[in-house]
Amino acid sequence: MKLAITGASGKTGFRVAEEAISAGYEVRLIVRSQSDIPESIQGCERYVLSDTNGTTLDYALQGCESLVIATGARPSIDLTGPAKVDYLNIKKQIESCKRQKLNRVVLVSSLCAGKLIHPLNLFGLILIWKRLGERSLQKSGLDWTVIRPGGLNENETNLKNQNILFSGDKTQEEGSIPRRLVAKACIEALKTKDSIEKIIEITSSEENPKTNMSKAIKAFSI
Numbered sequence: 722m723k724l725a726i727t728g729a730s731g732k733t734g735f736r737v738a739e740e741a742i743s744a745g746y747e748v749r750l751i752v753r754s755q756s757d758i759p760e761s762i763q764g765c766e767r768y769v770l771s772d773t774n775g776t777t778l779d780y781a782l783q784g785c786e787s788l789v790i791a792t793g794a795r796p797s798i799d800l801t802g803p804a805k806v807d808y809l810n811i812k813k814q815i816e817s818c819k820r821q822k823l824n825r826v827v828l829v830s831s832l833c834a835g836k837l838i839h840p841l842n843l844f845g846l847i848l849i850w851k852r853l854g855e856r857s858l859q860k861s862g863l864d865w866t867v868i869r870p871g872g873l874n875e876n877e878t879n880l881k882n883q884n885i886l887f888s889g890d891k892t893q894e895e896g897s898i899p900r901r902l903v904a905k906a907c908i909e910a911l912k913t914k915d916s917i918e919k920i921i922e923i924t925s926s927e928e929n930p931k932t933n934m935s936k937a938i939k940a941f942s943i
Contacts (some may be wrong), residue, residue, distance in 0.1 A: 722746055722747065722786050722787060723746070723747045723748075723749060723784060723785045723786055723787075724741050724746040724747065724748055724785065724786070724787050724788070724789065725747065725749045725751055725781065725782055725785040725787070725788045725789075725823070726738050726741070726748065726749070726750055726751060726788070726789045726791060727751045727788065727789070727790050727791060727792050727814060728752075728760055728768075728790065728791035728792035728793065728815050728829075729751060729752055729758075729762070729791065730750070730752045730756035730757055730759070730907050731754075731791055731792070731793070732754075732873070732900055733791050733793075733829060733873065733900045733903055733904060734759070734789075734791035734792075734877070735758075735759045735762055736900050736903070736904035737789050737791055737829075737903075737904040737907050737908070737928075738750060738762040738765060739761055739762060739904070740901075740904045740905050740907070740908045741789075741908055742762070742765070744908050744910075746911075747766075748765045748766045749765065749766045749767070749768060749781070749785060750762065750768070751765065751768050751770065751778070751781045751782075752767065752768075752769060752770070753769070753770055754769050754770075754771060756769075761773045761895035768780070768781035772909045778813065778814065778817045779817050779820055779821060782817055782818065782821040782823050782824040783821055785821070785823055785829070785882055786823065786825065787823065787825035787826070787911055788814070788818060788823055788825070788827070789826075789827045789828075789829070789907050789911075790811065790814055790826065790827070790829060791829050791907075792806060792807075792810060792811075792814075793806060793807060793829065793831075793851075794806035794807050794844075794845070794847055794850070796844040796847075796868070797844065797845075798847035798896055799845075800844070801845060802844075802845055803844065803845040803846060803847040803849075803850040803851070804845065804846075804850050807847065807850040807851045807853075807854045808835050808850040808853045808854045808857070811828070811854035811858065812854070812857045812858055814826075815857055815858055815861045815863065817862060818861075819861065819862075819863070823863075824863050824864050824878070825863070825864045825911065826858060826861075826863050826864070826865050826866075827865075827866045827867075827868060827907050827911060828854070828855065828858050828865065828866070828867050828909050829868050829870065829903065829907065830851050830852075830854070830855055830867050830868065830870055831847075831848060831851050831868045831870065832869050832870060832871045832872075832893055832894065832895075832896070832922055832924070833848055833869075833894055834848050834852040834869055835848060835849065835851070835852030835855075836848050836894075837849065841864070842895065850879070854865075854936045855867050855871075855920070858875075859918075863924055864917045864918070865917070865918060866910040866916045866917060866918075866919055866921065867919070867920040867921065868903065868910060868923060869920060869921065869922040869923065870894070870898050870903045870922075870923050870924070871893065871896040871897045871898050871922075871923070871924035871925075872895075872897035872908075873897070873898065873899075873900050873903065874897055874898070874899055874900070875899070875900060877899060877901050878898060879927075880901055880902065881941065882927045883898075883899065883902060883925040883926065883927060884921050884925060884926070884927065884928075884929035884930065884931045885898070885902055885906060885924070885925045885929065885932075886923065886924050886925065886926070886933055887906075887921055887922070887923055887932065887937035887938065887941070888921070888922045888923075888937070888941055889920065889921070889922065889941040889942070890920040890922070891922075892922055892941070893922045893924055895924075895937040896924030896925075896926070897924060897925070898923055898924050899925065902903055902923070902925050903904070903923065906921070906923050908932065909933070909934045910934065911932070913934045913938070915934075915935050915937050915938045915939065915942075916934060916935075916938060919937070919938060919942075921934070921937075
């Protein structure tokens, strides 16, 4: 299966690419011209976006069967960033998927997406725009999954003892998770039919019981 990844040069995106390669996917990186590609994924097929109207994105998605959207606005003095990246850019990617008949999409969003009273909203109402991006995907008619991770960290020293807590929409409001486990969850979602049309919130800790996404979805969907 050929998997496209947008935001593939980012801290979460490149890990999604690494996990996809390990899982046997043929990976296509979709990046901006100024992006730095980590050495570990430089052997992947790469498409560089050079416009803002979706033409090159259409071309980049041709022949792909699934997409992980790992793009996301970063805190910045530009308070319009979240609207552009987490909403308008998501809409463009969804529209391009439809034109290319790419039906399977996993979106990396954020815990508390849609919540108004939250410190993160000081950066251009980022959680509000993330929720609007999610809704665009939910209404798209595509086979979608939204992954909402808690606070992201770079720690990869104790991953074997970190168990993911999977839950449904609006059930977790705090907690953290290594980006590596978010990447693994994205690939697990692609392989888990029950994850289609689900919002899945994820955090991790050593205290969580060991489970998998499929079992967790069946439990919280009852």
